[in-house]
Amino acid sequence: MDTVLRLVYLGAAACFVIGLHLMNRPPTARRGSTISAAGMAAAVAATVVVLVRSGTVTGTGWAVLAAGVSVGGTAGWYLARTVAMTAVPQAVSLFNAAGGGAAALVAVHDLLRVGDAMAVGPAAAGALDVVIGAVTFSGSLIAAGKLQGVVASRPVVFPGSRLVNALLAAVAVGAGAVLVTGNGGTVALVVTALAALGFGVSMVMPGGADMPVVISLLNALTGTAVAMAGIVIGNTVLIIAGALVGASGGILTKLMADAMNRSLWSVVAGGFGTGDEPPAAVAADARVRAVSADDAAIQLAYASRVIIVPGYGLAAAQAQHEVRELADLLESRGVDVCYAIHPVAGRLPGHMNVLLAEANVPYHELKEMDEVNPEFARADVALVIGANDVINPAARRPGNPVSGMPILDVDHAHSVIVIKRSMGHGYAGIDNELYSDPKTGMYFADAKRGLAELAAAVKVLVG
Amino acid sequence: MTDITIFVLGLLVGYEVISKVPATLHTPLMSAANAIHGIVLVGAALIVVTADTPVGYVVGFVAIALAAMNVVGGYAVTQRMLAMFRDRAREPR
Numbered sequence: 001m002d003t004v005l006r007l008v009y010l011g012a013a014a015c016f017v018i019g020l021h022l023m024n025r026p027p028t029a030r031r032g033s034t035i036s037a038a039g040m041a042a043a044v045a046a047t048v049v050v051l052v053r054s055g056t057v058t059g060t061g062w063a064v065l066a067a068g069v070s071v072g073g074t075a076g077w078y079l080a081r082t083v084a085m086t087a088v089p090q091a092v093s094l095f096n097a098a099g100g101g102a103a104a105l106v107a108v109h110d111l112l113r114v115g116d117a118m119a120v121g122p123a124a125a126g127a128l129d130v131v132i133g134a135v136t137f138s139g140s141l142i143a144a145g146k147l148q149g150v151v152a153s154r155p156v157v158f159p160g161s162r163l164v165n166a167l168l169a170a171v172a173v174g175a176g177a178v179l180v181t182g183n184g185g186t187v188a189l190v191v192t193a194l195a196a197l198g199f200g201v202s203m204v205m206p207g208g209a210d211m212p213v214v215i216s217l218l219n220a221l222t223g224t225a226v227a228m229a230g231i232v233i234g235n236t237v238l239i240i241a242g243a244l245v246g247a248s249g250g251i252l253t254k255l256m257a258d259a260m261n262r263s264l265w266s267v268v269a270g271g272f273g274t275g276d277e278p279p280a281a282v283a284a285d286a287r288v289r290a291v292s293a294d295d296a297a298i299q300l301a302y303a304s305r306v307i308i309v310p311g312y313g314l315a316a317a318q319a320q321h322e323v324r325e326l327a328d329l330l331e332s333r334g335v336d337v338c339y340a341i342h343p344v345a346g347r348l349p350g351h352m353n354v355l356l357a358e359a360n361v362p363y364h365e366l367k368e369m370d371e372v373n374p375e376f377a378r379a380d381v382a383l384v385i386g387a388n389d390v391i392n393p394a395a396r397r398p399g400n401p402v403s404g405m406p407i408l409d410v411d412h413a414h415s416v417i418v419i420k421r422s423m424g425h426g427y428a429g430i431d432n433e434l435y436s437d438p439k440t441g442m443y444f445a446d447a448k449r450g451l452a453e454l455a456a457a458v459k460v461l462v463g
Numbered sequence: 464m465t466d467i468t469i470f471v472l473g474l475l476v477g478y479e480v481i482s483k484v485p486a487t488l489h490t491p492l493m494s495a496a497n498a499i500h501g502i503v504l505v506g507a508a509l510i511v512v513t514a515d516t517p518v519g520y521v522v523g524f525v526a527i528a529l530a531a532m533n534v535v536g537g538y539a540v541t542q543r544m545l546a547m548f549r550d551r552a553r554e555p556r
Contacts, residue, residue, distance in 0.1 A: 016499050021480045023492050030545040033495055037538045040502065044534075047505045057512040064511055064520050068527025069504075075528075076536025080543065091540055092494050099500045099533035105526035106506045109519060125466075219497050226500045227473070231466045233506055239466055241502040243473025248481040248496045252489060341486075349489035357547040368486065 008046035009237035015039025016241050020248060043237055072098070085358045086318045089348050090147040093215045096222050097140035103225040103242075104133025104193065107232050111179070111189055120180060122232050127176035129228035130189065131196045135172075136222045138200030143215050146204070156205040165202045171195035212348045213256045217264075220249025256349050288423065291441035293450070296417045297457035299441070300326075303380035305336045307372065309408055310356070313386015313420060314447045315346040320359040322451035323385060327361070329458050338365045340372040340382075340408050342390040373409045382413035386447045388426030393434055401430055416440040419450040491544045498537025504530035 015035050022032025051057050057065075076095065083091045107129035111118065118126065145151035172195035178184035179192055204214055223245025230238025257264050300306060310323060327337045339356060346352035353366060367375075376382060384391060391410040395402040410416055411434050418440060425431070434440055443450055484492055507530045511523030 012502075016502075017476055017480055020477075020492075020495065020499075023488055023495055024481065024484050026485075026487060029488055029491060030542070033491075033498075033538065033541050033545055036495060036499060037542075040499070040534060040538070043502060043505055044508070047508050051508065051512055058515075060520060061512045061514065064514070064524045065508060065527060068507075068511070068524045069531045072528035072531030072533075073535040076532035076534070077539055079532075080536040080539030083540065085544075085547075088490070088494070088540060088544065091536070092497050095501075095533050095536045095540070096497050098529040098536075099497070099503055102503045102507055102526045102530035102533060103500075105522050105529070106503065106510055109510045109514070109522045109526065112522070113513065113519065121466075216493060219493055219500075223496065223500045226503045226506070227470050229503055229506050231470070233509060234466070235506055235509065236466075236469055238502055238506050239469045240473045240476075241499050243470050244477040244480075245496045245500045247474040247477025249493070251478060251481060252493055252496075255486075255489070343486040343489075346490075348493065349486050350492075351490045353487045354490055354544050354547060366487075 005050050012039035012043035013240040090144040093140045093144035096219050097137050100133045100136030100222040103229045106229040123180045125228045125231035127179045133225040134193050134196035135200040136218045138197040139204045140218045142204040168199040216253040287436040293453040293457040301458050305379045306381045307379045308339045309384040311387025317447035319448040320355040324359040326455040376409045376412040379413040382410045382416045384418040392432045419443050494541040501534025504534050
């Protein structure tokens, strides 16, 4: 029976690898997810069968198992089915918190049961599991709270906050080390867990607009924690799946940080500006040309080629349906419309594609950066909606915070309309010279309302 | 030692298998990876049956509930996202 179980676990691990591999391309992505889910179901089912046949599980044990699965499963299912597509990042973060918490508790349970008698190897893995799992649990909860607006989304930094960070990390590592030596007992375990929980909070609180990168990092960490849990209880499928997620999450995090031109370290150290800064005075920059909805509508309605550049502001305002309506209207007038998607547009890489797909924007109209950049020179109007750093021409010059970041060549278009709430800065915290370009018209509005008004103005115009 | 070997090989496989994903799929991919670490449900199930104290049962219950939420929610939300991609690809234009 043990051999059968191991074979099923091996099959499940293979399913995870194949599933992730199939997610490399859109046409096979869904099949990949299904195969991965099938592997998961097989692993769980085989575990239950083995537990039943072992006959050692008490009635209370079964009751706890059933109650836990129904409570957690129902909560997860309900959340996943009802969450709005714009809120998916925080849902993923919540599920990630759950996984981290569960991984930490597996080690806590084993350390409590076996106590100081545990061998050094598993004890070290256990201590790591508790530290990493607790950090991802509290960190992911804070990250989800920030995206949802329950926790302040601006960076929260106070004098000495870096010191508190370092102190909590040191305590967690120190208590973890005592735990490994086998002399600390329950006290060391509790101190380790509490310090790690505190570190998770203090690590994420300074984050602002870099929250997607933080969530991706925490996702990778949870994978590592699960792998450690696997080492503690000697279960290979946990080790393989955890390591897989640890590596894939690590790559994703690196890709996201690169696209924002940030080192991973600066993201973790935190304290940069955010995309949600309060409105600054428009008059502060006299060279900026503000336009009304009617002006912008005329430009759009009489263009032959429009490229729409959706950004963080569109995702935050949940304006994906409004942008689609405007695009439909323009297309019905014979205007050639397409969307330029920067790799980090939205709240997560690829999030913008999901949002626009939800609004039924045709696939062929979504163009990735390398594909669309040569086309800006032939566009009459580039309509920028709530994007900032990813279109800042300053990125082409050395010596500023966005230098070297890949950008959309919006400034090559014949004219530019920017829908933005204010002259506030983006993540990089610097001025965007595109906004003061003579061919740029700034339409100051919330993305959702602004797009609706634009569409109304176009209708009146061509009505 | 075997465990460490498996861990390192798993890391390498994870690195190779997803390093070529287009940005379009990054969010679904992150969600899928998030669902996969829900495998911790197996670990939680295996430990809860060794529990024999009230504290052990409580810890086990919370671990199981969290892991179940991770695995069910993770796959459900991934499928929801990918369903949109499929509908979009089907569009006859």
